[in-house]
Amino acid sequence: MDLDMIMTSRCHLALVKKDPLRRQVLQVKGCFAGSKAENLLEQGDMILAINKKLVTCFRDIEDACQLLDHSSNDDGKLDLTILRRGNEIELLVGTDVRDGNGAKRAINWCGGILQEPYPAVRALGFLPEEGHGVYVARWCHGSPAHRHGLFALQWIVEVNGKPTPNLDAFVDVTKAIEHGEFVRVRSVHLNGKPRVLTLKQDLHYWPTWELRFDPETAMWRRKVIKSLDSSVL
Structure with missing residues (x-):
């Protein structure tokens, strides 16, 4: 955001001096649901400084986070100076480590593909309080999940x-x-609305199986958890 559009603050001139060409600061668009920053930062907050050093670009934030790896303080927190509704505020915000590898495990149950919510879902800013580890990513046509309405964009919180x-x-x-x-x-939709539905399990055509990513071999492995002709594994 252009600095000329921001209410005057005591570090305005210092920010302009640091980056006279772009004349900008970074603005918080949103927080990952479940992150340590979720309940501290708000949409629209403008990040002025991290650990008392002025911030005007993404590289400044990357440098501040990388310094945590070499710091004797292992709490993983950053001292942020933000501008919120015209007032400068100091916040101590924790950081989260994410490997960026995406999904490592998925379960097919009744034709629904279940997994941990991936980053794009968390970026929308909502996770059910009851639990958020069983997210319906998609469903297969003709399956019990399809016929009974267990569609994507919801979490299964009770069975x-x-x-x-x-x-x-x-x-x-x-x-x-x-x-x-x-x-x-019992499920909770991405819009926060709860729902209860009943479906009939069909292990003949839709057995329960699991996919797991093996980081040592970089391969996915499939295992049947329960089917009509096999015992529980």
């Missing part, structure tokens, strides 16, 4: 009244469900 905060808990609950049984699923 038959049992919480499913993550994929491991979800597998533990669904392994006990047999072929042909009706399953009560």
Whole structure:
């Protein structure tokens, strides 16, 4: 954002001197849901300085974060000076380490593809309070998930009244469900609205299986968790 559009602050001249050509500061567009900055930074905040050093470009933020790797202080926090509604505020904001590798595990259950929410979903700024580890990324045509409305853009937070905060808990609950049984699923949509639906498990055409990424071999491995003709693995 152009500095001339910002309400005058005590570091205005210093920012102009640091970057006279672009005359800009960085503005917070949003925070990743579940991040340490989520409840501290607000949309529209303007970042003036980090650890008392002026900030005018993304490289300045990268340099400040890289210094954390060489710091004796291992709390991973940055001292931010921001401009919020015309007032300068000092905030101590924690940082999050993300490897950028994307999804490493996915489960196919009743024709729905379930996984941890990927970064693009977290960037929208919402995660259910009940648990956010079982996100419906997509569904297959003709599957129980399709027929009964378990579509993408929602989280499964309960199965038959049992919480499913993550994929491991979800597998533990669904392994006990047999072929042909009706399953009560409670979900929360990306818009925050809860929903309850019932679907019928079909292990003959839609067995439960899992894909895992093996970082040592850089390959995906598929394992059947439960099917009509096999025992629970």
